[in-house]
Amino acid sequence: MNILVCVKQVPDTTEIKIDPVTNTLIRAGVPSIVNTFDTYALEVAARLKDASGGETTVLSMGPPQAEKALRECLSVGADKAYLLSDRAFGGSDTLATSYIISRAIKAIEEMDGKFDVIFCGKQAIDGDTAQVGPEIAEHLGYPQVTYSIEVLKKDSELAVKRETEEGFEVLAVKTPCVITVTKTSFDPRYASIKSRVFASRANIPTLSASDISLDISRAGLNGSPTKVKKTFTPPAKQNGVIIREVTKEATAKKLLEALFAPATA
Numbered sequence: 001m002n003i004l005v006c007v008k009q010v011p012d013t014t015e016i017k018i019d020p021v022t023n024t025l026i027r028a029g030v031p032s033i034v035n036t037f038d039t040y041a042l043e044v045a046a047r048l049k050d051a052s053g054g055e056t057t058v059l060s061m062g063p064p065q066a067e068k069a070l071r072e073c074l075s076v077g078a079d080k081a082y083l084l085s086d087r088a089f090g091g092s093d094t095l096a097t098s099y100i101i102s103r104a105i106k107a108i109e110e111m112d113g114k115f116d117v118i119f120c121g122k123q124a125i126d127g128d129t130a131q132v133g134p135e136i137a138e139h140l141g142y143p144q145v146t147y148s149i150e151v152l153k154k155d156s157e158l159a160v161k162r163e164t165e166e167g168f169e170v171l172a173v174k175t176p177c178v179i180t181v182t183k184t185s186f187d188p189r190y191a192s193i194k195s196r197v198f199a200s201r202a203n204i205p206t207l208s209a210s211d212i213s214l215d216i217s218r219a220g221l222n223g224s225p226t227k228v229k230k231t232f233t234p235p236a237k238q239n240g241v242i243i244r245e246v247t248k249e250a251t252a253k254k255l256l257e258a259l260f261a262p263a264t265a
């Protein structure tokens with residue numbers, strides 16, 4: 001199988017702080033990591049490749065330092081990597097991002113052959129929109145399966161186990177398709193010394209706007225229909241009150257009293 005995994009380099013959100021004056025993220029000094037859901041997507045892709053053979057390519061759109069994220073992916077299961085980077089892509093919203101990535105997929109396919117399946121994480125832990133995967137599917141006209149946790153090849157189709165609100169379901173999907181992956185029951189694999197050496201020596205080609213055939217008016221800030229009007233930090237929630245009386249009846253009575261107590265100015 002020819003597999004592509006889209007990975008995003010994101011700030012480690014456990015380290016994020018908000019500037020109290022501007023309400024924007026303080027990015028300086030914040031370490032970058034591979035988006036957590038993308039590490040699960042890569043592991044699902046690596047397991048599919050282990051079972052069915054083929055090759056796994058990773059693709060990231062971002063500034064030059066996103067190459068580090070791609071090298072990490074090369075050390076844990078990916079065979080090849082491409083970085084998609086151009087100043088013209090800066091300021092892209094999710095629609096522009098997914099359009100640029102879909103054009104890059106077409107350009108890579110001309111060099112390396114058609115992808116059978118394109119994996120994305122369920123969402124990025126910084127943007128959190130979960131829009132890019134489904135939008136890539138729409139741009140390419142491919143079927144999509146979201147919230148996936150396991151993928152197996154079954155004859156000419158893929159059997160995809162996905163999470164639902166009630167539990168799980170297994171869907172059969174024809175290739176080529178887009179699959180977004182949520183947290184799996186298994187952990188992503190660790191890098192070995194051999195795979196680290198492979199990753200550090202690998203050549204990672206950079207694709208710019210001129211390398212992919214795209215309508216530049218649909219990229220970057222000007223090509224993005226989403227406009228951010230205001231950013232703000234929601235007020236901190238006050239601590240809740242725990243009502244626990246000797247009996248359930250007394251607890252319910254106390255709760256009703258609290259709910260219907262006249263508001264104090």
Ligand SMILES: Cc1cc2nc3c(=O)[nH]c(=O)nc-3n(C[C@H](O)[C@H](O)[C@H](O)COP(=O)(O)OP(=O)(O)OC[C@H]3O[C@@H](n4cnc5c(N)ncnc54)[C@H](O)[C@@H]3O)c2cc1C
Nearest residue numbers: 006061091092093094097120121123124127129130131132
């Ligand atoms: C008006 C506007 C302006 C913006 N300007 C900028 C900007 O200047 N610079 C900036 O960095 N961001 C900018 N963003 C944020 C940027 O658009 C999003 O981070 C990006 O589109 C991905 O969306 P998301 O993080 O919600 O990803 P999701 O949709 O939650 O991601 C789902 C999956 O899609 C894939 N994916 C997402 N992004 C990428 C990527 N870049 N490369 C490869 N795979 C990916 C991953 O597999 C990921 O798990 C802007 C957003 C808006 C709305």
